[in-house]
Amino acid sequence: xxxxxxxxxxxxxxxxxxxxxxxxxxxxxxxxxxxxxxxxxxxxxxxxxxxxxxxxxxxxxxxxxxxxxxxxxxxxxxxxxxxxxxxxxxxxxxxxxxxxxxxxxxxxxxxxxxxxxxxxxxxxxxxxxxxxxxxxxxxxxxxxxxxxxxxxxxxxxxxxxxxxxxxxxxxxxxxxxxxxxxxxxxxxxxxxxxxxxxxxxxxxxxxxxxxxxxxxxxxxxxxxxxxxxxxxxxxxxxxxxxxxxxxxxxxxxxxxxxxxxxxxxxxxxxxxxxxxxxxxxxxxxxxxxxxxxxxxxxxxxxxxxxxxxxxxxxxxxxxxxxxxxxxxxxxxxxxxxxxxxxxxxxxxxxxxxxxxxxxxxxxxxxxxxxxxxxxxxxxxxxxxxxxxxxxxxxxxxxxxxxxxxxxxxxxxxx
Numbered sequence: 001x002x003x004x005x006x007x008x009x010x011x012x013x014x015x016x017x018x019x020x021x022x023x024x025x026x027x028x029x030x031x032x033x034x035x036x037x038x039x040x041x042x043x044x045x046x047x048x049x050x051x052x053x054x055x056x057x058x059x060x061x062x063x064x065x066x067x068x069x070x071x072x073x074x075x076x077x078x079x080x081x082x083x084x085x086x087x088x089x090x091x092x093x094x095x096x097x098x099x100x101x102x103x104x105x106x107x108x109x110x111x112x113x114x115x116x117x118x119x120x121x122x123x124x125x126x127x128x129x130x131x132x133x134x135x136x137x138x139x140x141x142x143x144x145x146x147x148x149x150x151x152x153x154x155x156x157x158x159x160x161x162x163x164x165x166x167x168x169x170x171x172x173x174x175x176x177x178x179x180x181x182x183x184x185x186x187x188x189x190x191x192x193x194x195x196x197x198x199x200x201x202x203x204x205x206x207x208x209x210x211x212x213x214x215x216x217x218x219x220x221x222x223x224x225x226x227x228x229x230x231x232x233x234x235x236x237x238x239x240x241x242x243x244x245x246x247x248x249x250x251x252x253x254x255x256x257x258x259x260x261x262x263x264x265x266x267x268x269x270x271x272x273x274x275x276x277x278x279x280x281x282x283x284x285x286x287x288x289x290x291x292x293x294x295x296x297x298x299x300x301x302x303x304x305x306x307x308x309x310x311x312x313x314x315x316x317x318x319x320x321x322x323x324x325x326x327x328x329x330x331x332x333x334x335x336x337x338x339x340x341x342x343x344x345x346x347x348x349x350x351x352x353x354x355x356x357x358x359x360x361x362x363x364x365x366x367x368x369x370x371x372x373x374x375x376x377x378x379x380x381x382x383x384x385x386x387x388x389x390x391x392x393x394x395x396x397x398x399x400x401x402x403x404x405x406x407x408x409x410x411x412x413x414x
Contacts, residue, residue: 034331036136036338042331047078049332053321054092055114057085065355068348073339079332084110093119096128096324108326112333115162116319117154118398123322124161130323130330132160137338142346144362148394149318155232155397162320163337166349167358169389170219170314172285173292173382177304179282185308186283189223193250195283196257202282204259204266204275207413209405212269215287217404219315221247222393231396235403244404248411255412262412277301287315289389290356293380297352307384313391318360343370351377358386 034042057063063083070081086092092113099108115123123129134140143150143164150164151157174185179199186192196203206213222228224246230239255262259281266272273291275281277300286292295301321340323333339345343366346359356379363371379385 033131033133034334036133036334039138042334043077045331046335049329050080050082051111051329051332051336052082052084052109053112053336054084054086054110056089057083058087061355065349069336069339069345073336077335079335081336089113089115089119093123096123096326099326100128105326107328108324110324111327111329112321112323112336114165114319115322116317117395120153120162120320120322121156121398124156128325129161130325130327133323133334134158134160134163134337137163137334137341139338139341142343142361142365143341144360146362149316149392150360153320154395158320162322163341164318164360165321165340166319167316167360168287168319169289169316169358169392170215170285170287171289171307171309171384172283173305173307174283175276175302175305177302178279182306182308188310188312189220189250193254196254199282200257201259204272204281206268206272207265208408210268212287214401214405215315216285217247217408218396218401219393220250221396221404222315224250231400232394234397235399240403273300288356289358290352290379290383292382294352294356296382297380303381306382309384309390311390313393315395316392317395347373350374352380
């Protein structure tokens with residue numbers, strides 16, 4: 001999951017909008033991008049290149065994983081990978097926007113970026129990404145292309161301009177020692193509202209536009225909207241009020257029984273997790289199925305915490321890597337992107353001992369040894385197996401959350 005701050009996103013959107021007029025001018029001719037269908041040539045061109053990988057740096061286990069990737073691609077392919085640690089992906093987007101505006105169409109500062117959602121939509125729309133490359137990568141053959149979210153990002157076709165890296169799925173969890181059996185937990189947002197009324201003060205959600213908090217609003221919106229299919233199209237003045245009215249009604253109804261009666265909200269997921277660990281909350285949620293087990297292993301949550309999902313589905317998406325149009329190391333970036341979807345790299349990433357991020361690979365496309373290795377992963381006592389994670393609810397079009405976050409702040413943010 002890619003962290004995006006509200007202010008930085010606004011700056012990035014404003015920069016992209018300002019750039020649109022400038023893009024009407026003729027762009028300088030650039031050298032052709034490396035052709036991933038000629039992989040030996042890509043490998044040869046990549047040797048000696050330094051790839052500046054702009055990726056969120058707020059998690060030590062993810063940073064360590066990227067460090068392992070860097071060591072591996074250096075040893076095997078002669079590519080130096082530098083992790084540029086971001087607190088907000090929109091900062092990388094803004095850097096590419098500024099370079100485009102300055103006419104810096106080669107030698108850019110961002111070679112590879114961890115991205116999805118609104119940032120991808122903006123970059124693709126304004127021609128800030130390299131030509132489609134992902135589907136021609138050698139390891140693409142292992143990708144689960146039956147999952148539409150690996151080729152469609154927040155309703156927008158990726159056109160090969162993003163390579164999938166990992167999955168995300170909303171999962172709820174509760175301390176069974178205090179809240180009761182998992183079988184008795186809410187089965188949808190209507191039931192969650194009733195549970196909160198019966199257990200006042202024991203539920204909350206992070207303040208939007210925090211990623212986890214906004215994701216929860218999406219879950220409620222999808223379930224409560226009169227016609228969820230509308231969410232796959234852009235939000236407009238004509239459809240916003242009617243479509244979101246049930247969301248605000250639900251949030252109004254639950255607010256008096258939230259933690260601190262809705263006068264305050266957890267700042268982010270770690271703060272919400274601590275409230276569960278301290279016994280103040282009874283149910284919380286995350287966007288990674290391994291989070292509950294990871295919290296138990298780290299001593300942050302009691303070992304009686306268990307996970308559950310809504311049978312009708314929970315929000316899910318895919319996060320990607322993309323190559324900016326003016327990357328100074330496109331061949332090296334392709335080599336890194338290809339390694340990230342290799343069975344070896346995906347296996348390590350899915351293992352909670354290293355990260356616990358769900359794979360984007362299809363098990364039936366792997367050889368027997370790799371399938372057995374994935375099956376043997378110790379996912380932890382509180383982690384649901386992939387077969388029990390339930391249906392994926394698709395992300396709404398990115399434009400909905402821009403409006404919803406603004407309206408949430410107006411109504412509840414003080």
